[in-house]
């Protein structure tokens with residue numbers, strides 16, 4: 320057994336010099352590693368044989384922390400239930416708001432708008448505009464109520480990195496904070512954004528699960544043998560050729576394998592093993608809980624429009640803002656003269672609380 324195989328003992332110099340997976344940057348000079356389940360004879364070359372599949376430890380085998388009991392394993396994100404939303408806040412009496420008056424459009428403004436419309440369409444003439452006699456201008460206005468919520472959801476999972484001997488920060492050095500008390504805010508409200516934070520004091524050092532602390536794994540190109548059947552002679556060590564006499568074949572020693580019938584594996588340089596891609600040869604991994612924070616923009620509309628205009632166009636139309644409120648949690652509109660607006664404003668506020676109850680509302684407009 321090679322001298323550098325000491326399970327569970329951290330060596331500052333990784334096996335294979337920290338070479339990347341699949342690229343044998345080492346040469347132990349000790350010949351192929353003797354795997355217990357290695358085949359007796361060299362196998363066919365298997366260039367597609369990459370790295371072995373590593374079973375992952377379940378999070379239950381990793382340290383557990385208060386508030387993080389339902390943590391996901393490596394690379395997984397398990398959702399956290401948000402703290403209770405403050406329903407009272409959204410149901411309290413809103414401040415009295417003065418709504419700005421609706422505007423009325425003049426004949427001059429009508430013509431100006433027609434000019435703008437015509438110049439946007441090259442095939443339209445403009446001469447007709449001056450000739451128009453307006454009999455009557457009917458002002459209809461639509462009301463467009465929008466509720467936007469910026470929500471936040473959090474999930475937790477374990478991550479790992481090769482452990483290179485650096486100082487670790489574990490529970491002995493400080494208290495692991497509650498997952499919802501960790502400060503994290505979006506760079507900008509009402510945009511979709513993801514942030515990842517390493518939960519403090521969750522460091523732990525584990526034996527690498529990929530190589531069980533060896534730093535290397537079996538090379539699957541040669542099934543760990545270090546050698547493969549020679550591709551030139553098919554393993555016989557001999558090649559045949561025709562001489563000057565077309566009825567006579569001459570047998571030569573295979574030049575590729577020098578008659579041995581097998582050649583050194585190109586992937587592992589005949590070592591039968593490659594540097595472990597999980598620990599990069601360091602034998603141990605540093606594990607942490609990672610908090611994944613996801614900010615999302617949630618938008619709902621309510622439109623009151625008595626004209627024949629499709630709601631799609633009303634949504635996109637320019638208008639005047641008669642009321643706007645931005646708060647951690649807005650109050651439903653309660654003193655607008657139109658009952659329909661009041662009812663639907665409350666409905667949308669309640670819907671956001673209900674539909675996104677697995678998310679925390681952090682800002683509304």
Ligand SMILES: [Zn+2]
Nearest residue numbers: 549552573576
């Ligand atoms: Zn050969």
Ligand SMILES: [Zn+2]
Nearest residue numbers: 538541584587
């Ligand atoms: Zn190999």
Ligand SMILES: [Zn+2]
Nearest residue numbers: 527530595598
């Ligand atoms: Zn490993």
